Amino acid sequence: MNLHEHQGKELFRAAGIPVPPGEVARTAEEAVAIAGRLGYPAVVKAQVLIGGRGKAGGVKVVRTPEEMAREAGRILGMDIRGHTVHKVLVTPSAEIGLELYAGIVLDRKTETPLLMASPAGGIDIEEVARSTPEKILRLHLDQRGLPDYRARAAAQFLDPRWEVRKQLARVLVRLARVYREQDASLAEINPLVVTKKGEVWALDAKVVIDDNALDRHPELAEMRDLGAEDPGEVEARERGLSYVRLDGTIGCVVNGAGLAMATMDLIQYHGGKPANFLDIGGSSNPDKVTAAMNILTRDSRVRAVLFNIFGGITRCDDVARGLLTALDRIGTKTPIVIRLTGTNEAEARELLGARGMTALSDMDEAVRAVIARAAEAA
Numbered sequence: 001m002n003l004h005e006h007q008g009k010e011l012f013r014a015a016g017i018p019v020p021p022g023e024v025a026r027t028a029e030e031a032v033a034i035a036g037r038l039g040y041p042a043v044v045k046a047q048v049l050i051g052g053r054g055k056a057g058g059v060k061v062v063r064t065p066e067e068m069a070r071e072a073g074r075i076l077g078m079d080i081r082g083h084t085v086h087k088v089l090v091t092p093s094a095e096i097g098l099e100l101y102a103g104i105v106l107d108r109k110t111e112t113p114l115l116m117a118s119p120a121g122g123i124d125i126e127e128v129a130r131s132t133p134e135k136i137l138r139l140h141l142d143q144r145g146l147p148d149y150r151a152r153a154a155a156q157f158l159d160p161r162w163e164v165r166k167q168l169a170r171v172l173v174r175l176a177r178v179y180r181e182q183d184a185s186l187a188e189i190n191p192l193v194v195t196k197k198g199e200v201w202a203l204d205a206k207v208v209i210d211d212n213a214l215d216r217h218p219e220l221a222e223m224r225d226l227g228a229e230d231p232g233e234v235e236a237r238e239r240g241l242s243y244v245r246l247d248g249t250i251g252c253v254v255n256g257a258g259l260a261m262a263t264m265d266l267i268q269y270h271g272g273k274p275a276n277f278l279d280i281g282g283s284s285n286p287d288k289v290t291a292a293m294n295i296l297t298r299d300s301r302v303r304a305v306l307f308n309i310f311g312g313i314t315r316c317d318d319v320a321r322g323l324l325t326a327l328d329r330i331g332t333k334t335p336i337v338i339r340l341t342g343t344n345e346a347e348a349r350e351l352l353g354a355r356g357m358t359a360l361s362d363m364d365e366a367v368r369a370v371i372a373r374a375a376e377a378a
Contacts, residue, residue: 001207002049006089007223008205011147011182015174022091031072034090041093046075048083055088056080061093063242075268086356089338097196101125104179104189113179117154121191146176167200183213232295239291240284241280249374250274251296251305255314263308272371286325295331304335304374311342320348324355337372339366
């Protein structure tokens, strides 16, 4: 679950990380009133769950109420990479001396949290990693979090000045605490700034919470902004489906995460582009199949759907009944290619054949067929 910047800053502030004051506005008038209380110059920042806000014009420094009204009015309602801005964060402008980077992410190779710190902050850390990897310090953490001595070493890498290093070390220790205590998969400050007076401030906050841990954090679950998420992903989560929207044109409905990954790889291999990852699990429940098909057929990019089922414990004839029931409910005209193999495969073919539908058994053949159907529908 992604948090908005202002929500991440609430977590940082509660952990003792220095964060400038700020308030959220949903209208230009509210933004002007907030800036009047906090003072000028001020910064108005779009609150959307996507990066690149600054480059898109969603972050502006303003010096007068007139500027605030104009810029807040312009940002509210703007589209940033497919995300509409419904609220802005208004915060005082800082006199920045240095822009640094600090972030903790899950390193899946070592299965441990990884602290990354860089004196090259304020820009994409991916670009720093590509162009100047020597400017990134990497420290793997254990269950203890970040010990003080390692925090001091990381702070030394960021800024050699003693007074600044002390502040930075405290921020890094507390950032690690937020990551651990909130069950985050990412906790990032970019930029982490040192002002011209030598003060350290977290001017941004990017926090991603592990969905699997939300039962332990009901207060965080309440922060979820459903209106900012993909509607398909919201519905899939409510229906118990595993769904991730991608950029292709071929919808996939598959039982089992491994088979779903293999299906997407094979589509790509044969020259197609998958529109999603969608795992309905081991269920032949028509409601789940209906929900899956509803999600895909509402996606205007999907030109054809591949229904790929391997019947192990799940019986193919049960899945076929679920599919037919789902199709009766939604009445889609989107081309569908079916691949069924495994337990009770023959019975499933009979059921589908009685409705004029053919099921393939070879996965390569099914993938090539759905790519061809998608091309015909283009």
